[in-house]
Amino acid sequence: MQKKTPDYDNVFKTMKSKHKRLFISVINDIFGKDYPMDTQVEVLPSEGYLTEDGTADGGKDIKEQVSDFLMKVGGEVYLLECQSYDDGSMAVRIAEYAFIVARQSATWDIGHAVIPMPRFSVIYVKRTGRTPRTTKVTFTFPDGQSIDYESANVILEELTKEYMVEKRLFPYIPFYIARYEKEITSGGGIEDAVKDLEYFRDEMLRLHKEGTLSDDEIVDLMGFVNTIITHITNGNKNEERLVNVMGGTVIETESEKLIRQGIQQGIQQGIQIIIEMGQDVGLDDAAILKRLQDKAGLSQEQAASYLKKYGKQLA
Numbered sequence: 278m279q280k281k282t283p284d285y286d287n288v289f290k291t292m293k294s295k296h297k298r299l300f301i302s303v304i305n306d307i308f309g310k311d312y313p314m315d316t317q318v319e320v321l322p323s324e325g326y327l328t329e330d331g332t333a334d335g336g337k338d339i340k341e342q343v344s345d346f347l348m349k350v351g352g353e354v355y356l357l358e359c360q361s362y363d364d365g366s367m368a369v370r371i372a373e374y375a376f377i378v379a380r381q382s383a384t385w386d387i388g389h390a391v392i393p394m395p396r397f398s399v400i401y402v403k404r405t406g407r408t409p410r411t412t413k414v415t416f417t418f419p420d421g422q423s424i425d426y427e428s429a430n431v432i433l434e435e436l437t438k439e440y441m442v443e444k445r446l447f448p449y450i451p452f453y454i455a456r457y458e459k460e461i462t463s464g465g466g467i468e469d470a471v472k473d474l475e476y477f478r479d480e481m482l483r484l485h486k487e488g489t490l491s492d493d494e495i496v497d498l499m500g501f502v503n504t505i506i507t508h509i510t511n512g513n514k515n516e517e518r519l520v521n522v523m524g525g526t527v528i529e530t531e532s533e534k535l536i537r538q539g540i541q542q543g544i545q546q547g548i549q550i551i552i553e554m555g556q557d558v559g560l561d562d563a564a565i566l567k568r569l570q571d572k573a574g575l576s577q578e579q580a581a582s583y584l585k586k587y588g589k590q591l592a
């Protein structure tokens with residue numbers, strides 16, 4: 278039975294809604310921009326795109342489409358589409374999306390309208406012999422004028438893991454494993470896939486420690502990686518090993534760190550109170566050590582260490 282796991286498109290859209298900041302580096306890399314990572318980002322509504330699908334009786338079925346990513350940054354609008362493979366309709370869909378976006382920013386006066394088209398790019402998770410390097414829409418007019426609306430596509434399989442980390446292209450990382458789909462699903466060797474996952478895990482942990490990735494961002498990115506893994510493996514023998522590369526890593530959040538520190542401080546205060554009360558009532562060291570073992574659950578060595586530490590202060 279086919280597992281119902283989120284596909285590439287859904288992971289991309291979830292990242293869009295939860296971690297839009299991470300897409301600033303993607304915009305910078307694709308379009309040659311240099312927006313700082315703290316630039317204000319506005320995710321624009323993308324509902325309302327209408328396309329026609331053929332029906333069984335040869336008619337047309339109008340249905341709503343939702344674009345992957347519309348983002349406004351630095352006063353400009355960007356349209357990103359994430360695709361597994363080219364389905365032949367992408368250029369038409371880009372034209373539809375772009376015109377509706379442009380309509381929202383259009384300016385007009387009597388007899389004249391200016392329609393600013395957004396910058397766009399298509400991100401291909403996988404590559405075949407048909408995967409286009411550019412997406413181009415050619416607008417032709419009755420007077421013979423012809424205008425090309427074109428942009429380079431991103432083919433993730435051509436990007437190295439080092440480049441993704443260097444350029445901080447975090448939204449691409451969950452999809453990196455797709456280049457090993459054949460090996461993973463056919464029972465071939467997966468050592469290279471494991472090594473690449475370990476590289477991403479270690480680099481993300483490093484960047485998290487440096488403050489480049491927040492607690493939520495690194496935890497979700499690792500979760501997205503595993504979502505794509507389970508989508509590809511569909512429960513086969515390679516799933517557990519691949520998932521464990523990311524899933525075996527425990528990230529301590531700032532809130533968890535404070536809780537842990539508070540517990541540790543509380544335990545130490547409790548131990549200090551036991552020692553202090555024992556000394557106040559005149560117990561000897563042996564009796565205090567026994568209390569520490571019974572009341573605080575300490576080993577004899579731990580109890581002796583705490584008694585040495587706090588007993589001196591209280592003596």
